[in-house]
Amino acid sequence: MIENDFLSTPEEIKLRDEVKSLVKGVDSELLRKMDKNEIDYPFEFLHEAAKRKLLGLRFPSKYGGRGMTWTAEMTALEEIGILGSGLGCSYAMVSIVGEAINHFGTEWQKQEFLKPIIKGEKLSAECLTEPRGGSDFFGTTSKAEKKGNKWLIDGEKRFIAGGKVADFYLVYAKTDPEKPGHKALTAFLVERDRGVKVEEVYNLLGFRGMGTARIVFKNVEVPDKYRIGETNGGAAIFNRMMVPERLTSAAGALGGARTALEIAINYSTKRKAFGMPISNFQGVSFKIAESVTKLDAARALIYTAARAADAANKGLPVDPRRLVSEAKHFSTDTMWEVVNIAMQILGGIGYTQVYPIEKLLRDARLAPIWTGSNEIMKLLIQHEVYKMMGLPSKDRDVEMDAMEWYKKVEKVYE
Numbered sequence: 001m002i003e004n005d006f007l008s009t010p011e012e013i014k015l016r017d018e019v020k021s022l023v024k025g026v027d028s029e030l031l032r033k034m035d036k037n038e039i040d041y042p043f044e045f046l047h048e049a050a051k052r053k054l055l056g057l058r059f060p061s062k063y064g065g066r067g068m069t070w071t072a073e074m075t076a077l078e079e080i081g082i083l084g085s086g087l088g089c090s091y092a093m094v095s096i097v098g099e100a101i102n103h104f105g106t107e108w109q110k111q112e113f114l115k116p117i118i119k120g121e122k123l124s125a126e127c128l129t130e131p132r133g134g135s136d137f138f139g140t141t142s143k144a145e146k147k148g149n150k151w152l153i154d155g156e157k158r159f160i161a162g163g164k165v166a167d168f169y170l171v172y173a174k175t176d177p178e179k180p181g182h183k184a185l186t187a188f189l190v191e192r193d194r195g196v197k198v199e200e201v202y203n204l205l206g207f208r209g210m211g212t213a214r215i216v217f218k219n220v221e222v223p224d225k226y227r228i229g230e231t232n233g234g235a236a237i238f239n240r241m242m243v244p245e246r247l248t249s250a251a252g253a254l255g256g257a258r259t260a261l262e263i264a265i266n267y268s269t270k271r272k273a274f275g276m277p278i279s280n281f282q283g284v285s286f287k288i289a290e291s292v293t294k295l296d297a298a299r300a301l302i303y304t305a306a307r308a309a310d311a312a313n314k315g316l317p318v319d320p321r322r323l324v325s326e327a328k329h330f331s332t333d334t335m336w337e338v339v340n341i342a343m344q345i346l347g348g349i350g351y352t353q354v355y356p357i358e359k360l361l362r363d364a365r366l367a368p369i370w371t372g373s374n375e376i377m378k379l380l381i382q383h384e385v386y387k388m389m390g391l392p393s394k395d396r397d398v399e400m401d402a403m404e405w406y407k408k409v410e411k412v413y414e
């Protein structure tokens with residue numbers, strides 16, 4: 001309900017209505033089954049989204065996409081986020097893995113992998129995180145060794161969403177043991193039936209029914225034509241994939257937070273205490289005001305970051321990395337905060353399974369951890385900001401506006 005239409009083009013508003021119709025049609029029983037871990041993966045949702053041509057919106061129409069913008073895709077993701085982080089992730093995975101294949105893949109890879117994921121005929125998963133750690137991505141220890149025209153992959157990846165049932169994985173492995181990670185990783189497309197072993201399917205606080213697994217590669221043989229991009233060129237692919245990875249997390253979290261807040265707003269107008277609706281108490285309505293302000297701020301940041309990514313796609317000299325990291329960190333922290341506020345407004349009943357707030361809260365706890373933790377987002381943001389501030393500037397030298405600007409001897413730095 002709480003949207004800002006004037007931020008969107010007519011095309012984006014039309015798309016949002018299409019996505020709203022998809023979201024509305026999702027059977028609540030599917031969400032309950034996922035939360036009870038009764039299914040391995042929500043295939044039926046993906047198939048329905050594919051049937052409506054709503055997957056892989058940014059990719060060219062010849063592969064089944066619609067050639068739309070990042071901004072359009074984030075409009076869709078906010079709506080999908082209403083369904084929670086599981087369905088949000090299954091929807092976003094096409095965008096994330098698809099980005100690597102569309103930008104760096106060969107025509108054969110696009111026909112074999114990109115087209116089928118957009119059509120919902122194949123399921124992809126991305127394998128970045130290892131048991132040894134996710135934050136230090138460039139410290140990847142899984143390795144691939146070239147033997148003739150084939151690669152032998154050895155290693156382990158954990159917390160892989162869809163890992164249990166994916167048809168193929170996008171895997172990063174170290175291909176030069178002598179060089180540091182950012183010059184030594186290569187990305188591969190690896191089909192599960194090449195001997196990939198699913199060793200653990202995790203019991204999670206939330207995000208259930210997604211087959212999130214630890215998977216092991218032992219001498220898994222992959223022909224060279226399954227390599228994406230250059231050998232040792234994985235860093236460029238990773239950096240590019242992190243745009244959809246983090247923007248979709250941000251927009252999905254916004255949708256989830258909006259859901260919780262809307263439930264709380266409705267509840268507060270109906271629930272009475274001391275003879276009046278609790279929305280009459282400023283202790284409640286001010287929380288709503290603060291929450292909706294933060295959601296508007298998160299949306300503004302997400303749209304700004306998406307527009308930066310669109311500008312970069314058009315060849316303009318824009319690096320969206322800082323804004324994307326800001327959007328991910330701010331929106332996911334906001335989701336956690338807003339869902340907690342919603343639970344507080346519902347009081348005790350919010351802590352039960354009568355309302356979906358407790359499920360949203362469990363989903364929300366994941367958001368600041370995954371797709372690059374929010375600490376890692378802050379590392380990236382500060383890095384980019386210091387880099388920017390080190391560039392020559394056309395701005396006014398405001399230090400000269402001080403009354404005693406001339407006392408340069410007092411400006412001691414060491």
Ligand SMILES: Cc1cc2nc3c(=O)[nH]c(=O)nc-3n(C[C@H](O)[C@H](O)[C@H](O)COP(=O)(O)OP(=O)(O)OC[C@H]3O[C@@H](n4cnc5c(N)ncnc54)[C@H](O)[C@@H]3O)c2cc1C
Nearest residue numbers: 126127128129133134135159160161369370371372373375
């Ligand atoms: C349900 C779920 C689904 C997931 N899906 C996928 C998936 O599909 N594919 C995939 O590849 N990964 C996936 N992940 C992994 C996720 O991206 C990682 O958990 C995340 O990147 C953090 O890595 P880690 O768990 O190894 O924590 P670590 O990297 O060990 O970090 C632990 C803590 O230390 C902090 N920290 C680490 N380094 C620094 C630093 N330099 N400065 C400040 N703080 C730091 C982190 O922020 C974190 O709080 C998923 C995780 C979960 C829980």
